[in-house]
Amino acid sequence: MDGLLPESPGHPEAYAVPNVSEGRDPHTIQALVDACRVPHVRVLDVHSDPDHHRSVITLAGESIAVQDALVGLAGECVDRIDLRRQRGAHPRTGALDVAPIVALDDEDEPLAGEIARGLAGRIGTDLNLPVFLYGHVAADPGLSRPMDFRRMGLEEMERLMEEGELVPDAGPPRLHPSAGAVLVGVRRPLIALNVWLPDGTLTDARAIAARVRESGGGPPGVRALGLYLPESGMAQVSMNIEDHRAAPPAVVVQAVRAEAERLGVEAGEAELVGLIPRDALLGGPTPSALNIHGFRPGMVIDTHVASN
Numbered sequence: 001m002d003g004l005l006p007e008s009p010g011h012p013e014a015y016a017v018p019n020v021s022e023g024r025d026p027h028t029i030q031a032l033v034d035a036c037r038v039p040h041v042r043v044l045d046v047h048s049d050p051d052h053h054r055s056v057i058t059l060a061g062e063s064i065a066v067q068d069a070l071v072g073l074a075g076e077c078v079d080r081i082d083l084r085r086q087r088g089a090h091p092r093t094g095a096l097d098v099a100p101i102v103a104l105d106d107e108d109e110p111l112a113g114e115i116a117r118g119l120a121g122r123i124g125t126d127l128n129l130p131v132f133l134y135g136h137v138a139a140d141p142g143l144s145r146p147m148d149f150r151r152m153g154l155e156e157m158e159r160l161m162e163e164g165e166l167v168p169d170a171g172p173p174r175l176h177p178s179a180g181a182v183l184v185g186v187r188r189p190l191i192a193l194n195v196w197l198p199d200g201t202l203t204d205a206r207a208i209a210a211r212v213r214e215s216g217g218g219p220p221g222v223r224a225l226g227l228y229l230p231e232s233g234m235a236q237v238s239m240n241i242e243d244h245r246a247a248p249p250a251v252v253v254q255a256v257r258a259e260a261e262r263l264g265v266e267a268g269e270a271e272l273v274g275l276i277p278r279d280a281l282l283g284g285p286t287p288s289a290l291n292i293h294g295f296r297p298g299m300v301i302d303t304h305v306a307s308n
Contacts, residue, residue: 014066014115015102015301016059017190017274018073021081021092023048023055028080033057035076040065044304047273051229052090052238054097056192056274060304063111067119070099074123074182082178083154090238091150093157094180096123098146100135100187104277104301112186113137120184124171130161131170135185139169146183147223154180189301191241191249191280192273195256200265202228205235208259212237218255219247234268244277250284253291269293278302 018036022028029048032055036043041061048055057073059066074096081095099119101112113136120131138144149157158175160166167173168181175181197205205226210216213224221242228235237256241247253270260267270292278300281287287295297303 014063016066016070017102018057018070018099019097020055020077021086021095021097023053024050029055031080032073032076035072036069038065038069041069045275051231053086054090058274063115067115070119071122074127078127078179083180084178093149094182096182098183100185102189103186109136116184116186120170123182129171129176129179130168130181132181132183133169134183135187137186149183189277191244191276193239193249194271195237196268197235198266198268200235202235204263204265205237208256209237211259212255219251222247222252244280248284249280250290272299275299275301
């Protein structure tokens with residue numbers, strides 16, 4: 001089946017990719033996924049990583065039902081995740097860290113915006129959690145990406161909120177003691193792609209990440225971190241591709257492999273976190289040529305986006 005990319009049957013009413021700060025305990029992960037299983041919502045994919053201590057859940061379905069699922073997920077995160085005890089390689093600001101509504105094309109953005117704003121209000125009111133809007137619904141252009149919040153760290157966010165310099169878009173003007181804050185956004189499809197370095201070090205991974213990210217001269221819209229993951233016993237270049245038309249996955253993976261070769265380090269398999277748009281794989285190498293571990297046609301967004 002590798003390399004076969006099915007045609008898209010259409011768009012769902014809503015498509016969301018919440019990230020939760022739990023990637024180790026299978027019972028907790030299952031409870032979080034089960035919270036998303038409401039009528040008229042399909043759970044398309046779940047990707048958990050114990051080193052990142054993070055799970056990425058992909059949902060599609062009717063707009064209000066998807067909003068209901070995300071409110072239920074937020075409540076389950078409050079009940080089950082305590083950031084004061086959580087440690088993982090991936091930076092985070094909340095138990096339900098990010099809840100993006102994904103606009104697959106320009107026509108989807110108005111509805112996605114309505115869902116996101118409604119979701120923020122419900123989480124803030126029903127669960128007493130501070131919520132910040134990002135992406136296409138960001139209130140502050142300087143805080144339009146999750147990284148803008150994460151680079152502050154929870155202590156700095158708390159200080160700024162106490163001083164009134166950082167005001168949430170919904171919910172109380174303070175961090176939740178155990179669940180932090182929730183980032184709710186609207187964005188276009190993002191590709192989360194990691195490349196393993198079987199014989200590389202953390203220094204190697206950071207050096208490669210510095211060169212392949214946009215700010216280091218790499219392809220546009222590429223965010224990259226160099227990490228060492230003790231559970232896996234390997235270093236990793238962890239990347240988000242924000243615009244696959246400007247930075248096709250093939251170009252990004254090749255950039256990582258070229259930098260690894262320059263350092264005399266082996267670049268191993270790639271790992272796809274969540275799903276990928278069909279057009280990101282057209283006109284380039286097949287998933288097997290990209291060395292994406294365990295790729296299957298069901299990892300293509302377009303196979304799932306039929307209306308309910």
